[in-house]
Amino acid sequence: MTAPRVALFGYSDVGHACLSLLLERGVNVVAAYTHRDDPSERLWFPSLAALARDHRIAVREDADFREATEVSRLADLRPDLLLSCYYRRILPPPVLSIPPLGAFNLHGSLLPRYRGRAPVNWAVLNGEAATGATLHVMTDRADAGDIVDQEAVPIGPDDTAGEVQGRVTRAALLVLERQFPALLAGRAPRRPQDESLATRFGRRRPEDGAFAWTWTAAAIHDLVRAVSHPYPGAFTPLGADRLTLWRTRRIGRVGSAAPGAIVVREDRACVACGDGEWLELLDAQVNDEAPLRGAILAERLARRPAPTA
Numbered sequence: 001m002t003a004p005r006v007a008l009f010g011y012s013d014v015g016h017a018c019l020s021l022l023l024e025r026g027v028n029v030v031a032a033y034t035h036r037d038d039p040s041e042r043l044w045f046p047s048l049a050a051l052a053r054d055h056r057i058a059v060r061e062d063a064d065f066r067e068a069t070e071v072s073r074l075a076d077l078r079p080d081l082l083l084s085c086y087y088r089r090i091l092p093p094p095v096l097s098i099p100p101l102g103a104f105n106l107h108g109s110l111l112p113r114y115r116g117r118a119p120v121n122w123a124v125l126n127g128e129a130a131t132g133a134t135l136h137v138m139t140d141r142a143d144a145g146d147i148v149d150q151e152a153v154p155i156g157p158d159d160t161a162g163e164v165q166g167r168v169t170r171a172a173l174l175v176l177e178r179q180f181p182a183l184l185a186g187r188a189p190r191r192p193q194d195e196s197l198a199t200r201f202g203r204r205r206p207e208d209g210a211f212a213w214t215w216t217a218a219a220i221h222d223l224v225r226a227v228s229h230p231y232p233g234a235f236t237p238l239g240a241d242r243l244t245l246w247r248t249r250r251i252g253r254v255g256s257a258a259p260g261a262i263v264v265r266e267d268r269a270c271v272a273c274g275d276g277e278w279l280e281l282l283d284a285q286v287n288d289e290a291p292l293r294g295a296i297l298a299e300r301l302a303r304r305p306a307p308t309a
Contacts, residue, residue: 003028004184007079007099008052009087011035013045013165014106014172018085021173023055025180030077031058035088044162044230065095074098081183084138085172088117093140101186103138106176108168110150111136112198115143120168122201124161125226127218130154131164133172135179137190144198146190148183149175158249160228206232209244213260217250217277224248238286238301246291247283254278264302267295 006029008019015034022029032052037043052059063070071094082103084091096103109119111134123131132152137145151171155164182188209227211220211234224234224245233244257263257272264270269281281301285291292300 004080004101005030005078007031007033007074007077007082008085009033009082009091010048010085011088012048012086013169014086014108015048016046016051017169017173018083018106018176019048019051021176022083023051025177029055029057030079031060031074033060033063033087036061042230042232065092071095071098082138083176085176090140090142091138096138096140101183102188104148104183104188105136105138105143105145106172107134107136107143108165108172110134110152111143111147112193112195115198115200117201117203119201120165121161121204121226121231124155124159124164125222127222128155131168133168133175135172135175136193143200144193146192148188148190149179151175158225158247160225160247162228162230209234211236212274213271214274216275217273217279218275220245220273220279221248221250241286243284243286245281245284249280249282251278251280262301264298267298269298269301 006022006027008022008029010018010032011034019029019032032048034048049059049061065071074095075098079099081101082096082099084103084105086106091103107119108131109123110132114123114131120131130152132150134150135148136143137148139145151174153164153167153171179188209223209232211223213236220234224247227234228246233246235242235244237243251270253276254270255263259272259274261272262269270278271281272278281297283291283293284297286300
């Protein structure tokens with residue numbers, strides 16, 4: 001019996017991890033569709049394209065499926081199954097109809113919540129206590145197809161998006177491995193998404209990390225967590241400079257001061273926020289200088305102008 005032929009569409013950490021899993025299982029991956037790396041984007045994840053080429057898998061970057069020749073190229077590969085793992089483009093119906101076993105996507109949230117881009121970052125930013133990974137049927141609407149399987153992961157109150165993303169990647173692999181035999185057999189379970197529960201969020205950009213000390217401590221803390229390493233960071237003016245925060249801690253109401261006031265308490269840098277709560281700055285940097293922590297950070301900020309609100 002001929003091994004089922006799989007076309008993989010993927011990018012980022014989840015795409016690379018899923019291709020690694022398929023290779024470990026000896027799956028017949030006939031092509032890897034991915035994106036060219038954006039030179040303006042910090043690449044914190046391994047290259048799916050490089051992994052595919054190392055295993056002599058044909059790689060197609062930024063394929064334009066509005067072109068009939070590109071659709072025909074995929075059809076000529078005769079894939080039995082199509083898997084999408086953090087691929088950044090919506091695939092049109094002519095593509096989704098090619099594989100007889102169907103087309104399925106892995107998404108980094110518990111659908112129908114957090115459809116769209118950067119689902120983990122948005123979940124952390126919004127103070128969610130959990131998220132997860134969802135395997136679902138692909139349609140011409142992003143992240144809207146029937147759910148095959150899901151795996152939840154927790155989000156702690158101080159967890160960063162990078163830490164949560166690692167859990168989501170592991171959850172995605174668990175779901176894929178759990179359901180892969182059913183996908184190959186054409187017997188994957190399906191349940192419709194509840195559209196009344198659906199939420200959707202868009203792409204985040206580096207400039208979206210800007211904040212003001214007039215915000216609540218919770219809002220600032222959650223933004224810091226959402227865009228900390230490996231993402232561009234949360235930032236605000238510090239006099240004529242720029243202060244980027246990588247990690248903070250909420251410490252409640254410890255005094256009365258105007259938003260942005262810096263107080264050094266036992267070698268800890270603390271800043272007043274707009275709701276009267278304070279944040280301790282655990283990891284931060286000024287402009288492009290080296291990150292500072294603890295007593296060194298407190299001493300450095302004590303010698304500078306107070307952050308502006």
